[in-house]
Amino acid sequence: MTRSWLRSSLQLLWLVLMTLSPVYAEDLVVSYRSPESDNDRRLDYTTDLLRLALDKTVSSHGGYRFEQQDRMNKVRNIRVAKSNMHPNFFAVLSFDEAFAKEGLDYVRFPLHLGVVGYRVCFVAPAARAAVAKIDGVAELKKFSIGQGVGWQDVNVLRNNGFEVAEVPSYESLFGMLSKDRFDLLCRGINDVAGEMQAHPELVLDHSFMLSYPMPQFLYTHKDNQAARQRVELGLKRAYADGSLLNLFKLHFRQSIEAVEPLRRRVLKLSNAAVTGIDFDFKKYDFDLNEFSR
Missing domain, CATH: 3.40.190.10 (Periplasmic binding protein-like II)
Incomplete structure (x- = not known):
């Protein structure tokens, strides 16, 4: 058996394996801000949700690395997203049509299911x-x-x-x-x-x-379309298989039950901003009756 024949055989085997398995580039790097303080638990759910979405797409898109950036308030969070200074930086924001004009695009999935x-x-x-x-x-x-x-x-x-x-x-x-x-x-x-x-x-x-309607979305720079589409696909997969709803209940059942929303008088306000949302976000609304006692 000659070395050239062995080399040719190995190359052929490699080509065959590549046709049978997905070919991935290096791991996707995704960035996200840290909480504003030690008492700030607002990002716990959305951080876990972003990881869940990425986990749901590993088989189809490959691995990923998750990087948390510095603490920042909402204003700086938006500024960092617009600058695209961190790789695939995602910000949790309520919908605003102005963001599109400022270079941002959003994942078409309401993170908190309407609550x-x-x-x-x-x-x-x-x-x-x-x-x-x-x-x-x-x-x-x-x-x-x-x-x-x-x-x-x-x-x-x-x-x-x-x-x-x-x-x-x-x-x-x-x-x-x-x-x-x-x-x-x-x-x-x-x-x-x-x-x-x-x-x-x-x-x-x-x-x-x-x-009042206040859906929140993951926003990222418009140039990060591959990452945005991957996260959107992952969220929809997680919603379809029930894992997203399980995570939602794990994080929020205690809080929603504690305030007893169904026992309260509801005062409705309007939010004109949501008229610019280009998909049916309300179909994902969570039914508060599921947490009624």
Whole structure:
């Protein structure tokens, strides 16, 4: 057996194997921001969800490496995504048509299955008695609401006639509320249980719940289409096989059950921004009755 024959045989074998198995380039690198503080648990679910989506596509797209970047608030998060300074950087953002003009594209899947649009409110000490007596949106507008700088809720609330105080730091919101710097801090029913544990000094109102469409998506620079399409495919696969819903329940059951949403008076607001969404995001809405007691 000559060396040339052996070399030719090995090359032929390699070509045959390549036709039978997918051919991958090096592992895909995906970037994501770190939480703003040690008490910030808001990214736990979406970080796990992004990993799940990538895991669901390993067999078809190959491996990946996950890199968490520095801590940053929402404004810097958007700026970093627009700059494309990190490989395949994904940001969790509420829909805004302006992002497309600024070089961003989004994964067509609502990460929180509609529950972020249900908001319950922590109440400042001086406002507790008065807030407990409200019976509609008109009366609620008499109270100021604190929100983070860059949060899409700021536009929604102002467009519905509310006074909004914007605060640059997530942690500062809780301290400012406790000092009566504003009257209400309204949070998604998926987040509030962890925040109640981190800030036991605060009081959560139990009489009403705001409701407005507020789907959140994974946004990335428009040049990262291969990564965006892979994540979208992975999320849809995870939704179809039930693993996404299992992860959703693991993260949010405690919080949603704790606020007892079905026992609250629902005050509906509008959000004109969602009219620009180019797919049926509401078909993924989670039925709150699944968590009723």
